[in-house]
Amino acid sequence: MAFRQLLHTALFSVLLCLPIHLFAGDPVKFIREKDGVTVYPEVYLSGNARAVKLQVITDRIIRVTASPEKVIPLRKSLITVYGAPSANFTLTEGPEKITVQTSAITAVMTLATGAVAFTDKNGKTLLAERPHNGRQLQPAVFEGQPAYGITQTFETVEGDAYYGLGQHQDDVFNYQGRQVFLFQNNTEVAVPFLVSRKNYGILWDNYSLTKVGDTREYLPLSRLRLFSAKGEPGWLTASYSNQRQQPGKVAFTRAESGIDYAYLDDTKKHLPAGFAMKTGVLTWEGSIASDFEGMHSLRFTYGGYLKVWVDGKLLADKWRQAWNPGTALLEINLQKDKKYPVKIMWTPDGDASYISARWINPVPLEDRNTFTIQSEAGQLLDYYFIHGNNMDEVVSGYRQLTGKTPIVPKWAMGFWQSRERYKTQDELLQAVAEYRKRKLPLDNIVLDWSYWKEDAWGSQEFDPQRFPSPDSMIQALHRQYHTQFMISVWPKFYEGIPAYKDFDKQGWLYRRNIADRQRDWIGKGYVSTFYDAFNEKARAGFWELLHKKLYNKGVDAWWMDASEPDVLSNVSPEKRKEQMSPTADGTAAEYLNAYPLENAKGIYNGQRSVDPDKRVFLLTRSGFAGSQHYAAAIWSGDIASRWEDMRTQISAGLNFSLSGIPFWTMDIGGFAVEPRYEKPSAKDLEEWRELQTRWFQFGAMVPLFRSHGQFPFREIYNISPKDHPAYNSMEYYTHLRYRLMPYIYTLAGMAYHQDYTIMRALVMDFPEDENVKETGDQFMFGPSLLVNPVYTYKARERELYLPAGQGWYDLYSGEFREGGRHINAKADYETMPVFVKEGSILPSGPSLQYTAQKKADTVTLYIYTGKDASFTLYEDEDTNYNYEKGAFSNITFYYKEVDRSLSIGERQGGFPGMLDKRVFRIVWVSREAPRAWLPDGKADETVEYSGAAIKVSAARY
Incomplete structure (x- = not known):
C-alpha cells in the first residue's frame, strides 16, 4: 500500500508539471462569470470533479462548488436564504492558476486540479484545500438513486484550532486533531459549520451523515x-x-x-x-x-x-x-x-x-495541520468560506447566509420551570402558585409529554380526565399568575388515531416503523411513526393541527421534542435512514440531518402566518444550520444528572454557540437520574442538592434559564427546604438573573441587530491569549461577565484563568485581580465565581417576579473603571415584531478613564410604550475603592434622564 501511494504521488507530480494543453479533452479551462469563475480541471487530478466554481457572495464570503459533471447543477439549498451575490472582485488569469480577489480575501485555484487556497487581504494564508487528493467525489447509490460520497481535506496553519459543529457530549472544546460525527441524536446536534481561531469559517452545505476533522474510521x-x-x-x-x-x-x-x-x-x-x-x-x-x-x-x-x-x-x-x-x-x-x-x-x-x-491511533505527522469534511451522500461538493476580522464577524457571515436570529420574547429570558412531567392540570397550577407564594421569580411553565390520552399520541388533544379545562388553565396562567405556557409537541403519531389517518391518506407519514410493527414504551406499547417534515404540505398540515388543537387555546411557545427525528431511540444511522425513507426531497441518506430544520420552519412560518404580531418561540431538541432563522432555541437533550455531565454541558454549549445559533439551554440538574437519587440516603440527598445548586448557578448565566428533569422534582422548593444553602443559592441566582434583565435583554437584541453571540467562548474575546485556546469550562456571558461554573462535589474553590490584557473585578466583593494568570477563586456552597471585566458598564434593573411586571424606570449602572467602557441599552416592545420595522431604542453609555467621566448619550429611536423619563443610579468601582454588586445599595450619583445627553464625573468619588 505504501509503494502504491508513493507511485501515485510521483505520477501526480509529473502530470502536474506538464503543460495544461497536453491533456486530452475540452481545451476550455475556465469560464468567467458575473459572480465568479468556473474551472474545468483534469478529472484524474481533481478527485473526479469536472467543474469547480468560485462564486463571490460578499467581500468576505466565497462559495466553492465542485461537480462530477461539466455543468454545475442548480441546487435548492435548505440552509441558505441570502439574496443575489453582491461584491466587487477582480479575476486574474495565470498560466497555472486563476485568482479571485475581493477587498477582504483572495482565492487562488490551480487550473489542473481545481484545488483552492484562501488568503487575507495582506496575502496571509488562512486555509487551503490539499493540493492533491484533497477532494473526492466517489459514485454511490442510495435507494436505487445515484449520488456521490463527498470528501474535502483542508490544510491549516500551525497553531490553528476550530470549534462549532453543533453540540456534542465528549467534553471536547477544540476539535483540532479530533473527529466529530454529525448525526442528529438525543443529546447530539449536528450543525455543519466550524469556526477557526484564525478568523475563518466553513459552512458545509450537505445534509447527510458527515465526519469532520480526523475522519479515519474508529x-x-x-x-x-x-x-x-x-x-x-x-x-x-x-x-x-x-x-x-x-x-x-x-x-x-x-x-x-x-x-x-x-x-x-x-x-x-x-x-x-x-x-x-x-x-x-x-x-x-x-x-x-x-x-x-x-x-x-x-x-x-x-x-x-x-x-x-x-x-x-x-x-x-x-x-x-x-x-x-x-x-x-x-x-x-x-x-x-x-x-x-x-x-x-x-x-x-x-x-x-x-x-x-x-x-484510533495517533494522527499521522503529515495530517497534523489538516482537517477533512466527509459526507456520505450528495450530488456535488458545496461549501462557503467565510472570513472576518474576528470570530464575531465570521458568525455574522454565517447568519448572513442562513438567516438572522429573531429576538426572543422578553419572557423567554426569564426563568422557566419544567419537570418530567406535570400529570394533571392541578399539579401544574399548584407549581406556579407555589412560586408566586414564595416570591420566586418565574416567567414560563412547561407542560411535557403525555398530556393526551395514553393511546392518542399525536392527537395534540388534552386528556379531559387529567386536564378538564385547558383553556381556563392557560387563561389563569396568563391573567392570575402572569406566566407564559409552553407545551411539548412531537412530530409523532400513533397508528389509527384520526390525525394519523388524515396524514396517512395524504402520504405525509414515514411508513417503515409501521411496517416493522415497532412498539414504543408506553403502557402496552403502541405502533407509531413520524411525519415527513421535508414535505411542504405536510409541514403546513402539522401546523394546522397544532393551530386548531393547541394554539387557539392560548399556547405561547412550542417545545419540539424528538426532532432528530427520534422514531426509535438508539438505533444505528442505517436504521434511521430506513425509518425515514423516502423523504419528499430525496433519499434519506442525502437529507436525514436536516429534519429538525424543516420541522421548525413549518411551525415558525405557520404561526407567523396566522398571528404576525406575536413572536414565535421554539425550543427544539435538535437543530441544524439555519435553525436560528426560524426562532429555534436548542437544548442539550436527555443528559444525565451527574457531575461529569454538568461539566460537559459547558463545552457543549460553547461549541453550539460558536455554531452560529445563539439561544441554547440545558436541563438544569440533568434529565436522567441515577437510582440512588430516587430514594436517597442522607448522604446522597446532600450530594443531590449540591449538584442541583451548582448546576442552577451555571444555568442562571446561559442564554436561556430553564430547569427540567425526571423525579426528584426540580422546583426549587422541592429540591431543598427554605433556608438550606441550596435554596438560598437558587433563590439568589434567580433574583440575580432578573436584576440583570436590562443587560440580558440587550444581549438578545444584539443577537439580531449585530449578529452577536451571547454565551461566548474565551477565544472570541481574547484571541491573542494563547492560554484560552483550550479553555472550554469558562465563558463570557455577554461582554462583561466571566462565568466559572463549579462542577466538582464539595469544592469550595475552583481554579480558573483570568484572561490577559485587562484586570478583573470579583462581582460579589468588587476586589480587583490582575489578568493573565490562574487563580484559585473562592466558591462557597452558595456562590459560583463570577468576575467583571475591567472597563465594563453593567446595568441592573428593579426586582421582579416576572419580566413584564415593571419597566426598568430605575437602572443602576455599575461602572468598572480602569479602562474605557461602553454599553448600549437596548429596548423594544418585548413580544412583537415591530423591531423589524425600526421600533426600538438605544441608549449608549460611555466611560472615559482619562477624565473618569460617564456620558449618557442621547436616546436613539423609540417605540410605543417607551419610558420617556427614568432614573440612572451610578456606582463607581475601582481598584482603590472596591464595591460589591448590590443593586439596591447606595449609589454614588443619581441622575434623571429624559432622552437628552448627560455627562457625569467620577472625579470626586
Missing part, C-alpha cells in the same frame, strides 16, 4: 494488541458476574477481543445466555499495546455504569440511562510496544443496555 478493539489477564496474546479476559453487589464472584470467563454492543438489541443477540444483565457486572481485564507512538483515542458508548482503568489510573467513571447511551472519549498517550494494564467494568442498566469500545 477501529474495533481487536485491532489493538491485546493480552489476557494472564498475559496471553490476542484477547482480554472477560469475567461475567451475576451479582453486582459481589462483582468478584465470577460465574464464568471468556476470551474476548472485541466490545461492540452499540445499538438496540445488540447485547441480547451477542452476549452469552448465562449472563444476567439485570443483576450482573461484566469486566474485561488484561493489557493493551500499540505499534504507534503518541495520543490514542479510545471511545466508548455505554448505558449503565462504566469504569475504565488504564495503567492503574481510573480514567472514566460514568453512568447513563440505557435508552439513551452516553459517550466517553479517553485520550491516552501510549509508548510504542509498551504493555499497559487495562480494566473495563460495565454494569448494565437493565436488560436492554449497551457497551462498545473502539479506538
